[in-house]
Amino acid sequence: MTNVKILGTGCANCKTTQKLVEDVIAAKGVQAQVNKVEDIPSIMKYGVMSTPGVVIDGKVVHSGGVPSRAQVESWFGV
Template sequence: MTNIKVLGSGCANCRNTVALIEQVAQALGAPIQLEKVEDLRAIMAYGVMSTPAVVVDDRVVHAGGIPTRDKVEQWLRP
């Protein structure tokens, strides 16, 4: 199971990023554990300065804007 965290304040881009990841995971049949992190201290602990940011298995893979569908598919493929 892939552990994914979306870091952000809860803005529209953050919500859209969560929705995109859920859609791609469902389409691929990829098991994920998705967590939304809105606490500023927790976000800063990852060294992220722009949101939304995505953390996959404790590694920051994206920051600053909604990722592309292709990018999300790459994260979720084995």
């Protein structure tokens, strides 16, 4: 199962990014667990200075701004 973390303090872009990632996972039938990381020290451990950030299986794949749907789909190889 893929482990996905959405890094952000709860801003509108963070919420939009989380919904987009969850929508793609559901639409493509990807087996994934999505967790929200909201505390700043935990976010900084990933080296993300601009939120929202997305971490998949421990690797930062995105930070800053809402990714496109095509970008999100590419992360899951679908």
